[in-house]
Amino acid sequence: MNQRFSSPRSFPARFLPAGVRAPRSLTIGGAIAALLMSGLVHAQVVVQEPWARATVPTQRASGVFMHLKADQDMKLVKASSDVATHTEIHEMTHDNGVMKMREVDGIALPANQDVALAPGGLHVMLLDLKQQLKADDSLALDLTFEDAQGKRVTQQVTVPVRPLNAGAPQSGQGHGHAHGHDSAPDAAHAGKGHAH
Amino acid sequence: MLPALAGCGPAKLDVHGIDVSGADFGKDFSLKAPDGTVHTMASFEDKLVMIFFGFTQCPDVCPTALLRASDIKRMLGEDGERLQVLFITIDPERDTPEILSAYTQAFDPSFLALYGDAEQTAKTVKDFRIYAQKVKTGNTYTMDHTSLSYLYDTRHRLRVLLRHEQSAQECVDDIRQVLANT
Numbered sequence A: 001m002n003q004r005f006s007s008p009r010s011f012p013a014r015f016l017p018a019g020v021r022a023p024r025s026l027t028i029g030g031a032i033a034a035l036l037m038s039g040l041v042h043a044q045v046v047v048q049e050p051w052a053r054a055t056v057p058t059q060r061a062s063g064v065f066m067h068l069k070a071d072q073d074m075k076l077v078k079a080s081s082d083v084a085t086h087t088e089i090h091e092m093t094h095d096n097g098v099m100k101m102r103e104v105d106g107i108a109l110p111a112n113q114d115v116a117l118a119p120g121g122l123h124v125m126l127l128d129l130k131q132q133l134k135a136d137d138s139l140a141l142d143l144t145f146e147d148a149q150g151k152r153v154t155q156q157v158t159v160p161v162r163p164l165n166a167g168a169p170q171s172g173q174g175h176g177h178a179h180g181h182d183s184a185p186d187a188a189h190a191g192k193g194h195a196h
Numbered sequence B: 001m002l003p004a005l006a007g008c009g010p011a012k013l014d015v016h017g018i019d020v021s022g023a024d025f026g027k028d029f030s031l032k033a034p035d036g037t038v039h040t041m042a043s044f045e046d047k048l049v050m051i052f053f054g055f056t057q058c059p060d061v062c063p064t065a066l067l068r069a070s071d072i073k074r075m076l077g078e079d080g081e082r083l084q085v086l087f088i089t090i091d092p093e094r095d096t097p098e099i100l101s102a103y104t105q106a107f108d109p110s111f112l113a114l115y116g117d118a119e120q121t122a123k124t125v126k127d128f129r130i131y132a133q134k135v136k137t138g139n140t141y142t143m144d145h146t147s148l149s150y151l152y153d154t155r156h157r158l159r160v161l162l163r164h165e166q167s168a169q170e171c172v173d174d175i176r177q178v179l180a181n182t
Helices: A028-039 B059-075 B076-081 B097-105 B118-127 B168-180
Strands: A045-053 A063-070 A074-082 A084-095 A098-101 A105-107 A112-119 A122-127 A138-147 A152-162 A187-189 B048-054 B082-088 B112-114 B132-137 B142-147 B149-152 B158-164
Touching: A028 B097, A045 A122, A045 A138, A045 B149, A063 A074, A063 A152, A074 A084, A098 B132, A122 B112, A138 B097, A152 B076, B048 B142, B048 B168, B059 B076, B059 B082, B059 B168, B076 B168, B082 B097, B097 B112, B158 B168
Parallel strands: A045 A152, B048 B082, B082 B112
Antiparallel strands: A045 A063, A063 A112, A063 A122, A074 A105, A074 A138, A084 A098, A084 A122, A098 B142, A138 A152, B048 B149, B132 B142, B149 B158
């Protein structure tokens, strides 16, 4: 089985995704070509303008918002942080005067599209906070992304905490396909993921 | 203001929110402030009252609504002094007086949080015809809830349900109409 990936010069072993199983019928070259075409080798997600809302003492939950852009079809499947016992990915919907919030399995990140986690929609929910989130502090958030082949990559993002009474940053309002953030100077993390 | 209407229902309005002048619900409550004082509408004599029903673990709608309320109060200028903002928790299980006090203070020192026990909270939900439902999520629970802000005139008659989507300016416009038609 290993000989499928026995060409280290053209396909360094460290790039081999543990979770990916190429169909047996594929040749070595075919498998490599398929993986290269899918962009696995250089998969990255750019995280921009992350922020978390500050909490008051003993408040146990808060939301984290950001913009995500993947260079190939990816999915945000998991988030975790040392400041919270549980971290979930939620979607808020607002319909006919009623706000609802639900956990979602993940957030699809279509290639090269800006996906906003913003008030009024998607967010990462920090639950059972172990400490108060104070404005101007920051927290470390691990985001796990999965590509179309099921390969997972986790990257850590430094998330600044904004005051409880802060609204969304102007550029972060709404969600959908607000392009043009590539050159934003406050890009938090240029998506250098480390494979698990 | 309009003697001809004295004794009749309040004048109809042309507002951004939902005009509910003459509504026969959401008339009063009896709930505690974080300092233990029991309040009813009568506690806020001659004030415009704006009520939002929410919970402090809310990541989004509640802080947004309270932020807008503080903008509204500021944009009203001198009339802002006549506005009393109330935050009534629909999650008294987790929203302790300490959290509630710190939470509303973070937006405006004049904002007041109110809470009751489970039974009183259920009564509030019913009396104000709001929607509030506990929903399990992953490791905890969240609350689905009405996101409208209830606006009362200075005679404490429910007049307008301010939509969550309304801008602070649109709310100010609505409030000015209520002030002019009380």
